[in-house]
Amino acid sequence: HLDFSSISPSEFFYRNRQMAGFGNPAQATYSTVRELVENSLDSCEDAGRAPVIAVSLETTASSQVVISVEDNGLGLPYDEVPSAFGQVLYGSKYGLRQKRGTFGLGVTMAVLYGQITTDSPVIIHTQSDNRGWVYRLYIDIENNHPLVEESSERIRSETGTTVTVRIEGDLPRAASRIDDYLRLTSIATPHARLVLRIDDETTLDVGPWTEILPPQPMEAKPHPRSADTELVRRTMAGKQALSLKDYLIGSFQQVGRKTASEFIRFLGLDSKRRVGDLSRTEISRISSVLKSYDSFSRPDGNSLSPIGREAFLKGVQSLYEPEYFSYASRGPLEWDGYPFILEGVIASGAAFPKGEEPTLFRFANRVPLLYDASDDILTKSLKRVSWSRYGIPNGVPWGIFVSFCSTKVPYQAAGKQSIATLDEIESAGLALFRALGRGALKQTKRQKRSK
Amino acid sequence: HLDFSSISPSEFFYRNRQMAGFGNPAQATYSTVRELVENSLDSCEDAGRAPVIAVSLETTASSQVVISVEDNGLGLPYDEVPSAFGQVLYGSKYGLRQKRGTFGLGVTMAVLYGQITTDSPVIIHTQSDNRGWVYRLYIDIENNHPLVEESSERIRSETGTTVTVRIEGDLPRAASRIDDYLRLTSIATPHARLVLRIDDETTLDVGPWTEILPPQPMEAKPHPRSADTELVRRTMAGKQALSLKDYLIGSFQQVGRKTASEFIRFLGLDSKRRVGDLSRTEISRISSVLKSYDSFSRPDGNSLSPIGREAFLKGVQSLYEPEYFSYASRGPLEWDGYPFILEGVIASGAAFPKGEEPTLFRFANRVPLLYDASDDILTKSLKRVSWSRYGIPNGVPWGIFVSFCSTKVPYQAAGKQSIATLDEIESAGLALFRALGRGALKQTKRQKRSK
Ligand SMILES: Nc1ncnc2c1ncn2[C@@H]1O[C@H](COP(=O)(O)OP(=O)(O)OP(=O)(O)O)[C@@H](O)[C@H]1O
Ligand SMILES: Nc1ncnc2c1ncn2[C@@H]1O[C@H](COP(=O)(O)OP(=O)(O)OP(=O)(O)O)[C@@H](O)[C@H]1O
Ligand SMILES: [Mg+2]
Ligand SMILES: [Mg+2]
Incomplete structure (x- = not known):
């Protein structure tokens, strides 16, 4: 007869790891970097500190890649490390304020993938008070709990965390995406310094563009x-x-x-x-x-942390050197009672690919989304705009950077690359893109008159 | 200081229900029907019986929809009903053979969504041996276990199951998609009869197109x-x-x-x-x-259940009445050691929308995929083909029905609407589409010569 049973959440994500961005070696290499950098940025912001994050990628014999991410964040308490890294659906970000992390899954996916492809434990060196600790640990996938191979005291230069995993990866295919990811992250977090080293060569060292730290988003009651x-x-x-x-x-x-x-x-x-x-x-x-009931006021925007006009424009200018650029924003608005803000920068210049419509660069809670663009509601909204009405294209390549931030991002899948279809987000996207289009049209007309 | 905690898998899918296809009322209405019909078809095939499945949708005051799906399958054992319906990640489909279900999640999502939007319990009437039972149950979302409000004996006409949920839905927006879904399901399961009733009016009654039952896929050892x-x-x-x-x-x-x-x-x-x-x-x-190690033979195809040339062509002909149609298939092939077969039918005729490339109708394990088309690897493969080389379009609208079946479908998200990017599937898709294109070109040339 039929055999009924249950599986643990780690077993679920082991069997279906492509849903979390670990379906093939190239994407797994990218996702590992992303999950670790996201966590580092969240922690530095909790610490109220300007983030300094160093990503190191090292190719080894065969196609194994050693990925190490170091930050100057809050670190983790000694007794929380095993569960945070060795248990799926365990974390500190279940509240109602804007954060990059949300599921309590990300870093454990990297640990799991490293373990099943190379049999290596994750190595965590962290300090949250005056003592530093090194852990080597695995995850018991069937039962969803950590297996600590070793933990010992080891001094660290300052509070913060260094996470090292060894995975079966594809660095040649992933390297340029990782580079794009860090550059775009720099636009969304202009107060951070991000360094990338590949096989001991520093290939990227960007930011900070500003000394000003964004205010910390406040925990909010539900609306x-x-x-x-x-x-x-x-x-x-x-x-x-x-x-x-x-x-x-x-x-x-x-x-x-x-x-x-x-x-x-x-x-x-x-x-x-x-x-x-x-x-x-x-x-x-x-x-x-x-x-x-429609007489409740809109939800508060103080649980949000938008990039802001000045910082967003500065980041785009520094990295893309556009000839024209302008900013617009919509919100605070709400989707299903969760507050959100949508910001955008439209820019033209040789740095952008040519196309019938502007090339879209998406962000959710200050994290660049580089995969799964086609089904993202913001991409769909972009395609619905009649760009010719705004004089686009007009012989010049255009780019639009759109940043969605909310106390809850309705991701389409656990890999956090694409935003689901919700009417309020779709109409805000349309409104924002049209506002950016009008700005571009004004500029195009002004240029023509001045000729 | 930071507050670390864990959440249960039902809590995870409650918070992130858009990942399972329950993010807005229209899609939730569709997903509820899909999850229930999938389960019914799986069960009828386990029973070795020609499926007879009746879907009933009833609008009520306000925007609530009562969705009921009745089947002549195996039914469920009395003591398995609470966990199957009231616990996430609990099911009977964790083995290695082709089935529609795979996560142990689907029906519980419908139960959860109905409960949080209308406070209604799911009603299950099932019979697996000589006694029928009715259950009314809820799910304890925080702890991921069932809450049985009531269970009592009630005679049922034959073995099988009827599941009834009441949800906050959007039937006007979902109705035509549900109709498409059932018609396409009929193509993929030509041995089934599918009936749709909306507010007591029978709007669809399709199949069976054949008396022949497909052989049951065998459980396989891992490759x-x-x-x-x-x-x-x-x-x-x-x-x-x-x-x-x-x-x-x-x-x-x-x-x-x-x-x-x-x-x-x-x-x-x-x-x-x-x-x-x-x-x-x-x-x-x-x-x-x-x-x-490449000297192991390819995985066995006997854990698979492809639609088959005759049945697939017959279904497409019956529902679309095309002027031209041909079939091709690739496989058994493998992705990551899991066997798969890719079948396709290309057809031309007035029933298809006009377009630069053929309209794609996707199936995975005999289930039509109607959402998230753009990021599906099969859609991406379709777009990579130079259709003009095969004379497409040539003033006639074309459609391609592509059916992927495997012991494991690498879905992009828990809503099971889109297949992830894996090289072996991408190349099989390209090869299949080009084979279909060559067939179409031959036909187009033959027609021109005969004029
Ligand atoms: N570099 C780090 N510094 C400080 N804390 C960290 C760091 N990395 C992980 N953590 C802690 O470990 C927890 C689990 O991390 P994980 O990435 O699995 O989940 P998350 O970030 O909460 O959500 P998500 O799955 O969306 O990434 C985090 O919530 C955080 O408390
Ligand atoms: N109509 C039905 N007839 C017989 N068994 C059923 C029926 N509906 C559900 N079940 C049983 O309940 C279990 C749980 O169903 P559920 O839809 O949650 O998971 P699944 O079908 O195994 O996987 P998935 O989440 O991919 O749908 C199934 O595995 C099956 O054993
Ligand atoms: Mg994280
Ligand atoms: Mg199911």
Whole structure:
């Protein structure tokens, strides 16, 4: 008869590692660098420090690649290292504020891939207080927990982390993408210095372009429009004695005393009802009306960290030296109750490939997205714009850099390369691209008049 | 300080449900139908029975949709229902043979989505032996286990299963896609009858086109070229006393006594060495050489179930009435040691949209893929062909139906809509499309001569 069983999350991602960007050696080489650099940048920003990140790639005999990423971030506490690196769905980024990481999966995928292709443990050298530690560890894939081969004390020059993995890779095919990735990362994080060494030769050393550190995004309460029955159930847990009014004000952002009273009146309920006395039907109704009630103000933008006009333009100028460039932004807006901002820079110059429409460079939460462009909603929005209406192309190659930032990025897959189709993001994309187009058209007309 | 924690796999897919195709109400409506129909078809084929599957969609007040799918499959055992429907990463399809399902996730996503948007339990009426059961259940999302609201005995007309969920949906937007999905499913499963009822009106009743049931795919041993250190470690577990030679012959397909001896000699090892006495370095080397050693025969095709020339052509003819049509296939081939077959039908006629290249209809393991076309490796292969060389277009619209089947489909995301980039699949796609193009060119020339 049929054999029913369950698998662990690490087993799931071992079997389906192409979903996380580890389906072939070239992409695995890229994804390993990306996952490690993302973590380093998140940590430096948590530390409130200007990031200095060194990526080292070393080819060995056969097609193995040793990838090492060093940062000056917060480091990790000694007792958190095994789970952070050797367990899938374990991390520190499950809250509601803008971060690059989101799943608690990324670095463990690199560890897993290195282990299954080269039988090598990951090596972590980290310092978060006044003691440094080196770990060599593996992951028990069937059971989703770490296997520590060794851990010992070792001094490190400052707090921060160095992660080293050995994988079956394809450096010739991945090298130029990794270079692009770091250059584009430099545009999105102008306050960072990024160094790339390949076989002991420094091939890239970019940034910082600015001394100014972006303000840290604040942890936010959920917005009413992100509500579903599960969120309402969880936010009600442990608040059985509260009044419905106090529950709403305490659990959601953009809900003050006046708004809460109006909302409760709209529902036809008594604001003094205790949460614990509400029926299942009433709770279900509260959840669906929270989602659709349109008198709540838009979610706060202070859990976001946009690149900003000045920094974005400076980065594009420094790396692409365009003849023309302009910036536009949309937001804070929201998708499903999560705040987002969309920023864009349109630029023309010889550095861009020729094409019927501008070449699109995408960013999500300050991370360049280099794969899976065609199904990204921003790419689809770009293709819907009638670029000829804005005089594009006009004999000059154009590029558009678009940066999406949100407390939650709706990625299409666990490899975090492409944004899913959501109406609010699609219309914001269209609006932004048209604004950038109008700016370009003005410039083209101005140039013609001056000739 | 930072707060480290873990999340369950159901929590992961709750937070990231767009990755599984449940990111917006229209796609969730489609995905719910797809996940349920896939399960029904898998079960009917396990039963060795011609599938009869009835899909019923009912709009209710507000935008809720009640989706019910009924089949004549194997049913589920009483004690397996809660975990199968109320736990993520639990199922019966983790083996190595061609099936539609693969993750143990799909139906639980529909349950989860229905629960969070409408607070409704899933209703399952199933019979696998001589007793029928009805369950109403929810999923505990934080802890990934089922919550059975009620289960009771209820007679069912025959073995099989009926699953009913109520979701926040968008039937107007999803209806035509669901219709396309069922028609295309009928092409891929010509031995099935598929019925669609929307608000009590039968809008589709297709198939069967043939009485012949496809042979059931056989469970296969892994092929050596699918080896990695994890697979070798697991297949060695419990075989410590075996000789290396007997271990290889017993654990992998395409390894007989002669091949095993040659392989061991190639490694420079003694074939009588006990598995338990091998060093870690030796095991790691065995794993990497298993992958690269090219003298193992190709994997068996008997774990596959291709549509077949006659059935595929018949389905396309019945539904599209083309003026010209021809079939080609490639394989059994392999990707990463997993066997696959690629079949295609090229057809021309008024039923197809006009375009610079043929319109592509994709199938994976007999399931139509209607979303995420642009990043699919088969779509990318199609675009690389110089269709003008084959006289396409020539004033006539063309369509290509391409069916990929394998013991493992490398999906790009958990929504199973798009195939990842793997070199062997890309080249097989190119070869297949060119073969179809040559067939079309021949036909076009023949037609011109006859005029
Ligand atoms: N270089 C680093 N410095 C400090 N902490 C780190 C570093 N790398 C990883 N971590 C910690 O390990 C955790 C797990 O990392 P991992 O990349 O697996 O998940 P994540 O970054 O939270 O999410 P994602 O899967 O989206 O990358 C992180 O949440 C972070 O707390
Ligand atoms: N209609 C059905 N008839 C018989 N068994 C079913 C049916 N629906 C679900 N099942 C059982 O429940 C299990 C879980 O279903 P689920 O769709 O979650 O996973 P899956 O089909 O194994 O994989 P996938 O996530 O790729 O769909 C299946 O493996 C199957 O054993
Ligand atoms: Mg990470
Ligand atoms: Mg399924």
